[in-house]
Amino acid sequence: MFDIVTIGDIKLDAFLSLDRCQNKCDLIKKKIEFAFGEKISVDLLAQQIAGSASNVAIALSRLGKKSAVISHTGDDQTSALTRVTLTREKVKTDFIRSYKKTASAYSAVLSLQGEKTILASYLHKPLLLPRPLPATKWIYLCEMGNAYEGTYRALLSSLKKNHCLLGFNPGNEQIHDRKPVLFEMIGRTNVLFVNLNEARSILNNQRLGITSLAHGLLRLGPSEIVITDGRNGSYGYNGTCLFHCPIYPGDRMESTGAGDSFAAGYIGAKMERTSMQEALRWGSVNAASVVLHVGPTAGLLRKKQLVSTLKTAKDFHVSTL
Numbered sequence: 638m639f640d641i642v643t644i645g646d647i648k649l650d651a652f653l654s655l656d657r658c659q660n661k662c663d664l665i666k667k668k669i670e671f672a673f674g675e676k677i678s679v680d681l682l683a684q685q686i687a688g689s690a691s692n693v694a695i696a697l698s699r700l701g702k703k704s705a706v707i708s709h710t711g712d713d714q715t716s717a718l719t720r721v722t723l724t725r726e727k728v729k730t731d732f733i734r735s736y737k738k739t740a741s742a743y744s745a746v747l748s749l750q751g752e753k754t755i756l757a758s759y760l761h762k763p764l765l766l767p768r769p770l771p772a773t774k775w776i777y778l779c780e781m782g783n784a785y786e787g788t789y790r791a792l793l794s795s796l797k798k799n800h801c802l803l804g805f806n807p808g809n810e811q812i813h814d815r816k817p818v819l820f821e822m823i824g825r826t827n828v829l830f831v832n833l834n835e836a837r838s839i840l841n842n843q844r845l846g847i848t849s850l851a852h853g854l855l856r857l858g859p860s861e862i863v864i865t866d867g868r869n870g871s872y873g874y875n876g877t878c879l880f881h882c883p884i885y886p887g888d889r890m891e892s893t894g895a896g897d898s899f900a901a902g903y904i905g906a907k908m909e910r911t912s913m914q915e916a917l918r919w920g921s922v923n924a925a926s927v928v929l930h931v932g933p934t935a936g937l938l939r940k941k942q943l944v945s946t947l948k949t950a951k952d953f954h955v956s957t958l
Contacts, residue, residue: 638703638772638773638774639704639705639729639771639772639773639774640697640702640703640704640774640775641693641694641697641702641703641704641705641775641776641904642704642706642707642770642775642776642777643689643690643691643694643704643705643706643707643708643776643778643779644690644706644707644708644764644766644776644777644781644788645688645689645690645708645764645777645778645779645780645781645808646688646689646708646742646759646764646779646780646781646782647686647687647688647690647691647706647708647710647733647741647742648686648687648688648715648742648757648758649684649685649686649687649715649718649741649742649744650684650686650687650688650743650744650746650893650932650933651681651683651743651744651745652681652682652683652684652685652891652893652931653679653680653681653745653746653747653748654680654682654748655679655747655748656680656749657677657678657679657680658678659749661677662749664749664750664752667752669747669754679747682748682891682931683931683932685722685933686715686718686719686722687744687893687894687932687933688708688742688779688780689780689808689896689897690706690707690777690779690780691706691708691719691722691723691728691934692894692898692901692933692934693777693779693897693900693901693904694706694728694777695723695726695728695934695937696897696898696901696902696905696923696934696937697901698726698727698728699726699937699939699940700901700902700938700939700940701940702908703729704729705728705729705732705771706723706728706729706732706733707733707766707767708732708733708734708764709733709735709760709762709764709765710735710736710741710742710760711739711740711760712735712737712738712739713740715742716735719733720733726934732767732771734765736760736762739760739762741760742758742759742782743757743758744756744758746891746893748893748931751889751890751891751892751928752892753892753893755893757809759781759782759783759810760781761782761783761784762782762784763788764781764782764788765788766791769795769799770792770795772799773799773801774801774802774908775801775802775803775904776792776796776801776802776803776804777805777806777900777904778792778803778804778805778806778822779806779807779808780809780810780811781808781810783810783814785811786816786818789818789819789821789822790818792822793821793822796825802827802828802907803825803826803827804826804828804830804900804904805822805823805826805828805829805830805859806830806831806896806897806900807819807822807823807831807839812835812838815839819839820857823839823857823858824857824858824859825858826858826859827861828859828860828861828862828863828903829854829861829862829863830863830865830896830899830900830903831854831862831863831864832865832866832867832896833847833864836850837850839854840853840854847864847866847872847879847958848879848958850862850864851864851872851874851879852874855874855876860875860876861873861874861875861913862874862875863899863900863903863917863920865895865896865899868884870882870883870884870921871884871899871920872958873914873916873917875913878913878957879957879958880914880917880955881955881956881957881958882920882921882955883921883953884921884924884925885921885922885925885946885950886925886953887925887926887929888928888929889928889929890928890930890931891930891931891932893932893933894927894932894933896924897933898920898923898924898926898927898933898936899920899921899923899924900920901920901937902916902919902921902923902924902938902943903916903917903919903920904916905919905940905943906918906919906920914955915955917955918947918950918955919943922946922947922950922953923937923943926938926942
């Protein structure tokens with residue numbers, strides 16, 4: 638029995654610093670301007686296996702949970718590196734399929750002063766679920782390519798027989814399409830994780846504030862809503878109370894994986910049967926550690942580290958709105 642099985646794409650991420658071309662960037666206006674034909678100097682900070690399915694599985698393995706990934710790759714070096722990386726992190730790779738004569742998904746992460754823009758490709762092939770699904774207490778469903786509809790249908794069918802808990806963070810492709818199957822999955826979800834922009838896109842209204850978003854998303858059927866809003870912190874809503882958790886204070890080097898580490902911290906706390914307020918604190922502390930490093934996994938905390946940090950953070954409180 639696994640504690641969690643994640644389902645989604647795995648990528649090779651290249652992390653590129655834009656320090657050499659700051660004149661092309663405007664952090665206040667949140668814009669990067671490159672002209673066609675230009676050759677821009679950047680620095681390669683690192684290349685790492687990433688993708689939400691991998692990131693969350695590794696994060697929960699670090700928290701002492703038995704984790705596995707259902708995913709797919711091409712038949713290139715990313716495939717081998719994926720297995721090496723996950724095995725080293727004690728994450729089961731038995732359910733990862735490789736497609737022959739296919740390139741794996743890839744992302745270029747453009748980073749400057751803790752902010753990022755991601756150019757992401759996906760593996761646009763069906764992500765086939767094992768039959769039966771591996772026995773697990775939680776499933777975490779996340780980003781994948783545009784051939785997702787069959788995967789969603791198969792998972793919904795399996796969840797009728799397997800009454801495990803479902804955490805869901807829909808990806809760009811799914812939110813953009815807004816197909817009925819997306820809303821069916823949201824309706825089956827126990828904890829829906831979205832950032833502010835994703836929440837507004839799902840509800841198709843870019844003007845809604847946090848309270849309206851939380852109420853609107855809950856009406857779609859999830860048991861709990863978690864909305865992250867960058868440096869403004871995170872919000873949790875369970876139908877009774879709306880909570881706000883500030884970001885845990887600290888420096889910020891590179892923010893890729895902040896959302897994944899937050900979701901993993903939240904789920905890890907829920908596995909310990911904590912309150913929503915405490916789960917928001919777990920997520921915030923885990924994310925704060927990740928953004929101190931380049932990439933989504935280097936800063937992930939062990940359970941002992943996370944609990945110790947929270948014990949000393951006496952002034953780090955969650956408020957009720």
